[in-house]
Amino acid sequence: MNWQAVKSIYCFEMARFFRTLMQSFISPVISTSLYFVVFGAAIGSRIEQVEGVSYGAFIVPGLIMLSVITQSISNASFGIYFPKFIGTIYELLSAPINFLEIVMGYVGAAATKALFIGLVILGTAALFVDLSIQHPVAMLVFLVLTCLSFSLLGFIIGIWAGNFEQLQLVPLLVVTPLVFLGGSFYSISMLPEAWQTVALFNPVVYLISGFRWAFFGMADVPIGLSLMAIALFTGLCLGAIWWIFRTGWKIRT
Amino acid sequence: MTAIVQIANVEKVYDGGFAALKGVTLDIEEGEILALLGPNGAGKTTLISTICGITLPSTGSIRVGGHDVVHDFRGARALVGLVPQEVTLEPFETVWSTVRFSRGLFGKAKDDALIEKILRQLSLWDKKDTAIRALSGGMKRRVMIAKALSHEPRVLFLDEPTAGVDVELRRDMWEIVAGLKADGVTIILTTHYIEEAEAIADRVGVINNGQLLLVEEKAALMTRMGQKHLRIDLQSRIGAVPDALAGFDLELADEGAALVYRYDTRAERTGIASLMTAMSAAGLVLRDLQTSQNSLEDIFVGLVHKTEDAA
CATH class of the missing domain: 3.30.70 (Alpha-Beta Plaits)
Structure with missing residues (x-):
């Protein structure tokens, strides 16, 4: 293993993040505050409680997931697409490193950034609502796994994308709807029965449900199922990465 | 003495059927300067890309320092530095962080003294904290060279190093090449400027249509063909x-x-x-x-x- 190279990629990517720290920090704070104003104050005043939890607190796990998932994907996809776009990828290809080391550097950095933003949102949310986290370890595990798996997905998208439109395509057309419909702002049990069944085909439901369980001890689906779902998703992404690694798809001609 | 770069029957056919290399065989001796001449599209860049690992050979084998570039890519690539034809740099990074990154990528422990030496040699030291996008074209090209030198390659590929470069930089480049040769670095450069090959190369190879037409000592070539x-x-x-x-x-x-x-x-x-x-x-x-x-x-x-x- 060329750990020095992994570290170099990781630090180089993180430096980009720290250079724009204010943007990285302020934008999640502002958007979280906006969500609280709109959903928490405007809608929350009518809903008040979901299964014993105040609506303001109820949406916190979903809000964090929403940002963490989008951030993971955009960080990782941009991280690897940018060198492809401007041509500096020649250096990655001619360096004595293998694909897995490249993945570790870029995905590690993307996941770290997303994790940081997730924690910032959690901190911001704590200013608005009373939050108690029933299973802090499980909460962290879910958060880290989500950051990692969606960064892997983002990396795959970045490798696949041939232009900036394609880079935005999957996050915009697939991921955002899945996250919004995945129970970020409501409990699946609030849906009509038919739609509840449909919702169970949405993988994000399992993520948000498990994450919410870590906060409040209540979930739409059993926690074991949530864990299995995220393990399966991570496994699929790793499999895809492995296949790209074997074939050099879209990277090495 | 075994050659530091051994290219045996290398063919490269791109997806779509274009044959860029049609059976190239070439030994490059340690410490020499080899100039590859050829018109545009002759296969010079493909040959270099294949040696450096950017593309894979369709058939044939390439060894650098005895390491196969496909099966033992770590051993091979650790010896190789590449300055590609096109200037590609991260616009928002500083000169310093870009060059330092390259060294790390090649698995070398950080050595700020060495990077300082390289930057001074390339007249980049006073620009070290400047963002790349604020540099002139010639300066950017110097950064590309600094990146390739940062990991102390034994074999350096310069793909059209002086294309579109002013006279001063070209002279600097020749001086740098001479200095590297004195340190025992093997240099392979492609060029359109025949005067360049004439001025600095020990051997000259001519490529056209994916084939190596000849490789010969520059002096011998000139007398033989002259x-x-x-x-x-x-x-x-x-x-x-x-x-x-x-x-x-x-x-x-x-x-x-x-x-x-x-x-x-x-x-x-x-x-x-x-x-x-x-x-x-x-x-x-x-x-x-x-x-x-x-x-x-x-x-x-x-x-x-x-x-x-x-x-």
């Missing part, structure tokens, strides 16, 4: 080449004040002696003689055209 011109200044002007000299490849020059005789140094007889005899028999009086050699450019153009005619 046509020479013998210019004979005459005492008095003549109107035409006298009939007695019709058997020689002669041309009038300077409105009859001189004759130019073209001969091949490779031929068994150059014909100079018999020309002299014939001239004095024809009553021509010589004032001065001078010979000149074909430049590499003439040789190159001759070679490329010959293969194109044959094709």
Whole structure:
């Protein structure tokens, strides 16, 4: 293993993040505050409680997931697409490193950034609502796994994308709807029965449900199922990465 | 001595069927400077990309320092530095962080003193904290070289290093190349500028249509392939080449004040002696003689055209 190279990629990517720290920090704070104003104050005043939890607190796990998932994907996809776009990828290809080391550097950095933003949102949310986290370890595990798996997905998208439109395509057309419909702002049990069944085909439901369980001890689906779902998703992404690694798809001609 | 780069029967066919390399075999000795000449699209960059791991060979094998570039890519690539033809840099990074990144990527422990030395050598030291996008084109090219040197390669590939570069930078580049050679670094450069190959290379290879037409010592190549011109200044002007000299490849020059005789140094007889005899028999009086050699450019153009005619 060329750990020095992994570290170099990781630090180089993180430096980009720290250079724009204010943007990285302020934008999640502002958007979280906006969500609280709109959903928490405007809608929350009518809903008040979901299964014993105040609506303001109820949406916190979903809000964090929403940002963490989008951030993971955009960080990782941009991280690897940018060198492809401007041509500096020649250096990655001619360096004595293998694909897995490249993945570790870029995905590690993307996941770290997303994790940081997730924690910032959690901190911001704590200013608005009373939050108690029933299973802090499980909460962290879910958060880290989500950051990692969606960064892997983002990396795959970045490798696949041939232009900036394609880079935005999957996050915009697939991921955002899945996250919004995945129970970020409501409990699946609030849906009509038919739609509840449909919702169970949405993988994000399992993520948000498990994450919410870590906060409040209540979930739409059993926690074991949530864990299995995220393990399966991570496994699929790793499999895809492995296949790209074997074939050099879209990277090495 | 075994060659530091061994290329054996390498073919490269891109998806879509374009054959960029058609069976290239070449040994590059440690410490030499090899210039690869060839027109655009000849396969120079593909050859370099294949050695450096950016593309994979379709068939054949390449070894660098005894390491196969596909199966033992770590060993091979650790020895190789590449300065690609196009300047590609992260616009928002500083010179310092970009060059430092390259060293880390090649698995070398950080060595700020070495990077400082490289940046000073390339006149980049006072720009070290400048963002790349604020640099001039020539400066960016220097950064590309600094990146390649940052991990102390034993073999350095310079793909068109002086294309679109001003005179000063070109001279600097030649100096850097000479310094690297003194340190024992093997250098392979591709170029359009034949004067460049003539000025700094030990050996010259000519590529066209994915084939290596020849590789030879520069000096040997010039003598072997070299046509020479013998210019004979005459005492008095003549109107035409006298009939007695019709058997020689002669041309009038300077409105009859001189004759130019073209001969091949490779031929068994150059014909100079018999020309002299014939001239004095024809009553021509010589004032001065001078010979000149074909430049590499003439040789190159001759070679490329010959293969194109044959094709």
